[in-house]
Amino acid sequence: MKNEYLPYPARIKSIQRESFDTRTFKVVFVDEKLAKSFNYKPGQFMEISLLGIGESPISITSSPSGKGYLEFTIRTMGKLTRAINQLNAGAILYLRGPYGNSFPLEEARTKNLYFIAGGIGLPPLRSVINSAFDHRVNFGKVKILYGAKSPDELCFKEELKVWQNLTNTELLLTVDVPDKDWKGNVGVVTTLWDKTDMDGNRGIAYVCGPPIMIKFVVQKLLKSQFKERNIYISLERYMKCGLGKCGHCNIGGKFVCTDGPVFTYQQIKQFPDKERAI
Amino acid sequence: MKDFLLKKDKIKNLLISASEEWDTFVPWKDLGEDLQFVKLPGAGKEDFLNKLSLEYGSPLIPPKTIAFPQLELLFEFEEGKIKEKVPPPTKKLLFGLRACDVKAILFVDDFFRRNFEDIYYLNRTMDKLLVLVGCKTPPRDCFCTSTKTGPFLPVPRSLGEVRKEGFDLQLVDIGDSYLVEIGSEKGKEFIESYKSFFEVASKKEVELSKDAKKRAEEAITLKVDFEKAVKNFCEDKVSRKVYEKIAERCIYCGGCLYVCPTCTCFNVFDGKKGKRGERSRNWDACVFEGYTREASGHNPRPEKWQRTSRRYEHKLKYDYLTTGMSGCVGCGRCLATCPVNIGISQVIEEVAKNEKRISSLSGKD
Numbered sequence A: 001m002k003n004e005y006l007p008y009p010a011r012i013k014s015i016q017r018e019s020f021d022t023r024t025f026k027v028v029f030v031d032e033k034l035a036k037s038f039n040y041k042p043g044q045f046m047e048i049s050l051l052g053i054g055e056s057p058i059s060i061t062s063s064p065s066g067k068g069y070l071e072f073t074i075r076t077m078g079k080l081t082r083a084i085n086q087l088n089a090g091a092i093l094y095l096r097g098p099y100g101n102s103f104p105l106e107e108a109r110t111k112n113l114y115f116i117a118g119g120i121g122l123p124p125l126r127s128v129i130n131s132a133f134d135h136r137v138n139f140g141k142v143k144i145l146y147g148a149k150s151p152d153e154l155c156f157k158e159e160l161k162v163w164q165n166l167t168n169t170e171l172l173l174t175v176d177v178p179d180k181d182w183k184g185n186v187g188v189v190t191t192l193w194d195k196t197d198m199d200g201n202r203g204i205a206y207v208c209g210p211p212i213m214i215k216f217v218v219q220k221l222l223k224s225q226f227k228e229r230n231i232y233i234s235l236e237r238y239m240k241c242g243l244g245k246c247g248h249c250n251i252g253g254k255f256v257c258t259d260g261p262v263f264t265y266q267q268i269k270q271f272p273d274k275e276r277a278i
Numbered sequence B: 001m002k003d004f005l006l007k008k009d010k011i012k013n014l015l016i017s018a019s020e021e022w023d024t025f026v027p028w029k030d031l032g033e034d035l036q037f038v039k040l041p042g043a044g045k046e047d048f049l050n051k052l053s054l055e056y057g058s059p060l061i062p063p064k065t066i067a068f069p070q071l072e073l074l075f076e077f078e079e080g081k082i083k084e085k086v087p088p089p090t091k092k093l094l095f096g097l098r099a100c101d102v103k104a105i106l107f108v109d110d111f112f113r114r115n116f117e118d119i120y121y122l123n124r125t126m127d128k129l130l131v132l133v134g135c136k137t138p139p140r141d142c143f144c145t146s147t148k149t150g151p152f153l154p155v156p157r158s159l160g161e162v163r164k165e166g167f168d169l170q171l172v173d174i175g176d177s178y179l180v181e182i183g184s185e186k187g188k189e190f191i192e193s194y195k196s197f198f199e200v201a202s203k204k205e206v207e208l209s210k211d212a213k214k215r216a217e218e219a220i221t222l223k224v225d226f227e228k229a230v231k232n233f234c235e236d237k238v239s240r241k242v243y244e245k246i247a248e249r250c251i252y253c254g255g256c257l258y259v260c261p262t263c264t265c266f267n268v269f270d271g272k273k274g275k276r277g278e279r280s281r282n283w284d285a286c287v288f289e290g291y292t293r294e295a296s297g298h299n300p301r302p303e304k305w306q307r308t309s310r311r312y313e314h315k316l317k318y319d320y321l322t323t324g325m326s327g328c329v330g331c332g333r334c335l336a337t338c339p340v341n342i343g344i345s346q347v348i349e350e351v352a353k354n355e356k357r358i359s360s361l362s363g364k365d
């Protein structure tokens, strides 16, 4: 029997600043065999820890085609995330996982893909976005709608430019509070609906962001004819184990950590209202 | 199948012998009236067993602590090196369990085995023998006849490898001895290994045991319509008002969940002193406000009634829907421990009535 609670050391190879409170870490397992054999799917997460400080679930933001390393984008929220964001390249993180289900892409073959992210919701979507780009011919149009509080808080600024220039791909950005250089849209993510054509008939939507954003995005998606089962949402819940044991992430009879974190809206609709899945 | 007889005056020696092979846990009364399952020590077994108590009501602290301690070390670390601290698998004899607790143990075993296997729990509990001693005088808060989890469990017709009813051996108090019923191959083997302590029971003794079981069953006066309540829970017929009424009174101390034999929620935390430290887990409870509060401050269950709803629906709806068995075994511990006198039995009673008003929880008693 494997000890699922035991984390494995991984070294930080490089760090990319995303914004004042968010950085992206490229890490490699210290154990070379593990680094080589490690597999995951887009949308899965790892439990990341610093010994003596704590452990938290963090989505894998790299895509599985990038072999031998993992990337995580981490925003400072509390004790552990602050400590991680103070580390330098060469430091060790402790990882266990991967956990959870994933964003399915097989079902989306030949369809148009719509990715809708708010704030720190883009990192998990980035994994599936890049997986889709790795197999670009399989899909129709790709649209990425992404909103952040301010221009500085947009993650992956360089990569956004790359995505923008890909054929048959549209990237729409928005911020709540613009700075003097910002020329794009201002307002919450749903205001982007006026800027582009959102057609759910041949579309699959992938959504991640704060609960309030998800709620409004789903309403918009349904209006745009997206089917409930074609809307995939990654939920966030307080998590302690990632194994379906500690109980913290439960919603109704499900565990977000093992049954999710990705659910279709059709599934989410069946959760009792009082459990406030979104 | 043959039944056996175990004379009461042989129990001490049986336990001393068995403890050579098994880590042996028994209900044990230390200072005061509180009773707990405690492991027989390596030395001084005779003296220790003077405080063995098989005629207790029910131990407030459930035997789940044997495999799922309130605080458990997961691993230690020093200068970045992790030292695994998994408990070694040992053979355990749990002697003197109540029927409800046998059911609860199997329920929790199943939970820790589902999806991911929890090595800490399973190592502690994989190889065990469950010896049930049925209640003679059940405590007043129990309602196991309603949940069909006691005071005795039915004897399986054949002995499969897999425990069907739950116990390996079931003991019925018939005066100066116990009638011993066999529930599994493992239980049968135990009797064979410790032959000298057991004798074959006569017809008369079997009859006596039937009377004893009947008396115990009749002594349980707290009755609730459990099936109806579970049905109402599963069909979402429980109104928010029911939970709000409980919320007015509950002080959210979590006591009821700590003593619940099927509660398994835990928290994980690190401790560190200098370069050394450890990661541990400890019991947690869904009635706490911080249980679902995320680092951003967002809390999907900020209101008390939501947490109360979670607390009862987990046991009486979701457990039932996922496993076919409800998470309540009718042991009555929640009522016995609650400082404001709320028990799941009252909630069940009210939900079974399916009335908007919930009188017994209104706080005017």
Ligand SMILES: Cc1cc2nc3c(=O)[nH]c(=O)nc-3n(C[C@H](O)[C@H](O)[C@H](O)COP(=O)(O)OP(=O)(O)OC[C@H]3O[C@@H](n4cnc5c(N)ncnc54)[C@H](O)[C@@H]3O)c2cc1C
Binding pocket: A045, A054, A055, A056, A057, A058, A059, A060, A072, A073, A074, A075, A076, A077, A078, A079, A080, A081, A082, A120, A123, A124, A235, A236, A237, A238, A239, A240, A261, B293, B294, B295, B296
């Ligand atoms: C599936 C999933 C994926 C996530 N992916 C990312 C990501 O890619 N990038 C990112 O920046 N953040 C992500 N988060 C949120 C991140 O886990 C929390 O911000 C983080 O746990 C805060 O920990 P802390 O120690 O800094 O905060 P503190 O407030 O000090 O938290 C203390 C402890 O509470 C628990 N906790 C608090 N909030 C959460 C939460 N929202 N979810 C789970 N546990 C929590 C953790 O165990 C943590 O150790 C994700 C959360 C989930 C559930």
Ligand code: SF4
Binding pocket: B249, B250, B251, B252, B253, B254, B255, B256, B257, B287, B334, B337, B338, B339, B340, B341, B342
């Ligand atoms: S023991 Fe009583 S007061 Fe405490 S959480 Fe349980 S029901 Fe509420």
Ligand code: FES
Binding pocket: A238, A239, A240, A241, A242, A243, A244, A245, A246, A247, A248, A249, A250, A255, A256, A257, A258
């Ligand atoms: S995080 Fe522990 S059960 Fe889901």
